[in-house]
Amino acid sequence: MDRLTTQQRHKNMAAIRSKDTKPEMIVRRGLWKRGFRYRLNHKRLPGHPDLVLRKYRTCIFVNGCFWHGHHVDMQALESSECCKIPKTNREFWVAKIQRNQERDLKVQHELAAMGWHSITIWECELKTKVREKTLESLGFTLNKIFLQDHSIRHYEIPEEEPLIAAEEIPTVYENKVTDKTL
Numbered sequence: 473m474d475r476l477t478t479q480q481r482h483k484n485m486a487a488i489r490s491k492d493t494k495p496e497m498i499v500r501r502g503l504w505k506r507g508f509r510y511r512l513n514h515k516r517l518p519g520h521p522d523l524v525l526r527k528y529r530t531c532i533f534v535n536g537c538f539w540h541g542h543h544v545d546m547q548a549l550e551s552s553e554c555c556k557i558p559k560t561n562r563e564f565w566v567a568k569i570q571r572n573q574e575r576d577l578k579v580q581h582e583l584a585a586m587g588w589h590s591i592t593i594w595e596c597e598l599k600t601k602v603r604e605k606t607l608e609s610l611g612f613t614l615n616k617i618f619l620q621d622h623s624i625r626h627y628e629i630p631e632e633e634p635l636i637a638a639e640e641i642p643t644v645y646e647n648k649v650t651d652k653t654l
Contacts, residue, residue, distance in 0.1 A: 495595045496522050496534040502607035508614060517588070519579030528618050530589040532610075533576070537595045540576060541569035554596040589617050 476484065491513060500523065503510060510532075514524040521531035535542070543552035551557045558565050580590045591613065597606045 491522075493534070493536070495536070495593070495598045498598050498603065499523065499532065499534050499593055499607070499610070502603075503610070506607070506611045508611070517586075518582040519576075521583075521590075525614065528589070528614050529587060529621060530591060530614060530617055531583055533590070533592045534598075535576070535592055535594055539569070540572050540594075542594050542596060544569060554594070 500510070503523070508525060509527070510523040510525045512524075513520045513522065514531075517524065517531060519531075519533070522534045523532040524530075525532070537543075537552075537554040538556070542555050544550070544555050544557065545552075555569075557569070576592075580592075583590045591610065593606065593610065597603075
């Protein structure tokens with residue numbers, strides 16, 4: 473049984489923000505301190521990611537465990553440690569969490585199709601005990617993404633017969649450079 477009236481519950485739920493939340497601010501401060509620069513809520517990308525790091529082609533979503541159903545078994549409708557499904561109006565909340573999860577998955581697929589990496593950080597991963605570990609892991613992941621995307625590609629040199637010093641070197645260009653143009 474809910475201890476609050478319908479109007480009180482509505483007022484409480486309506487007061488929950490979608491931007492500049494405490495978990496998001498923790499991630500933003502942690503990234504800034506580690507030298508990562510980002511943009512907030514990029515309007516042109518699907519899902520309006522919380523943080524966008526263009527240099528790394530990475531979008532970071534900071535999700536609340538309740539709103540996005542972290543570790544919730546939707547088939548069995550069981551709550552998890554960090555996400556308790558309310559007992560009142562249960563059908564509504566289950567449907568809402570399912571829609572949020574489906575939308576999150578769709579957005580991640582759209583970003584991947586556009587060539588963007590997508591990282592999700594959960595609210596429970598930012599609790600005091602594990603916060604630094606999570607932020608260090610995030611920094612490591614971003615650096616790994618950068619190195620993978622910007623690494624020097626090693627091309628194989630095709631095997632061919634070695635040139636003799638007196639042989640003329642074949643040119644690829646049709647217009648050959650002559651002494652007159654130099």
